[in-house]
Amino acid sequence: MSESPTPPDAPAPAKAADPLVIRSLTFAGPMASPRGWRPHPSLPEVAFAGRSNVGKSSLLNALVRRKAFARVSKTPGRTREINFFEVNRQFMLVDLPGYGYARISKERKAEWKPLIEGYIRTSPALRGVVLLLDVRHDPTNDDRQMLDFLADVEVPTLVALTKVDKLGTTARTKRIRALSDEIGLDPSQVIPFSAHAHIGRDELAEALLELVAAPPFRDLPFPEPPASPDAPAPVVLDDEA
Ligand code: GDP
Numbered sequence: 422m423s424e425s426p427t428p429p430d431a432p433a434p435a436k437a438a439d440p441l442v443i444r445s446l447t448f449a450g451p452m453a454s455p456r457g458w459r460p461h462p463s464l465p466e467v468a469f470a471g472r473s474n475v476g477k478s479s480l481l482n483a484l485v486r487r488k489a490f491a492r493v494s495k496t497p498g499r500t501r502e503i504n505f506f507e508v509n510r511q512f513m514l515v516d517l518p519g520y521g522y523a524r525i526s527k528e529r530k531a532e533w534k535p536l537i538e539g540y541i542r543t544s545p546a547l548r549g550v551v552l553l554l555d556v557r558h559d560p561t562n563d564d565r566q567m568l569d570f571l572a573d574v575e576v577p578t579l580v581a582l583t584k585v586d587k588l589g590t591t592a593r594t595k596r597i598r599a600l601s602d603e604i605g606l607d608p609s610q611v612i613p614f615s616a617h618a619h620i621g622r623d624e625l626a627e628a629l630l631e632l633v634a635a636p637p638f639r640d641l642p643f644p645e646p647p648a649s650p651d652a653p654a655p656v657v658l659d660d661e662a
Pocket of ligand 1: 471472473474475476477478479480519583584585586587614615616617618
């Protein structure tokens with residue numbers, strides 16, 4: 422028996438609920454040096470890494486549906502720091518400085534490497550890292566170093582393949598498979614993404630929340646709450662609570 426056609430006045434199928442509704446977003450402050458200030462690690466942290474220009478600010482803006490990151494993380498001076506954003510009083514979104522800019526000097530590289538690696542090695546609240554790779558390009562030496570480092574620390578890792586709108590459907594599927602094979606990740610760890618074409622936002626949000634909900638992958642001592650006089654005042658970017 423054939424199915425009866427949908428009556429013209431039937432309600433549209435319900436849209437899947439947004440897995441990550443942003444109710445509050447606060448810039449908690451920057452970490453500028455390996456032993457510098459950082460927020461007390463009381464909330465689970467998920468960090469975002471990628472080379473400069475990979476599309477990290479666009480991805481983060483799409484993730485929280487705000488232009489907040491472009492405003493904060495791209496202000497002069499901030500681009501070399503680790504920026505901490507508290508989301509929904511539930512988790513900390515950690516924006517690592519973009520690495521491996523083609524023209525970067527050895528000196529600059531010597532600055533960001535210890536900062537990024539030191540943070541990833543020592544944060545007791547870190548639950549996972551999202552590494553961004555441009556779907557069109559093979560991983561650079563810096564990307565490979567980062568992947569090796571993340572594997573070495575054994576931190577749960579997702580890879581977001583950015584700018585997939587730049588490829589047609591067939592080329593995209595082929596490229597995603599080839600890149601996943603090349604970096605040796607299970608396809609479940611790889612999320613095709615496009616900020617411009619609104620692809621992958623909810624998948625990324627869901628995967629991120631799974632990392633947030635997972636128990637810590639390692640057992641590191643929690644520091645005493647700092648009595649740090651140089652702690653910055655948090656900046657509320659959005660608060661619907
Ligand atoms: P960041 O340096 O990693 O923070 O990268 P941005 O988010 O500033 O993006 C760098 C450049 O890539 C900008 O010109 C963006 O417009 C572009 N871009 C970012 N995301 C996308 C995307 O999803 N699709 C396309 N086609 N371009 C993008």
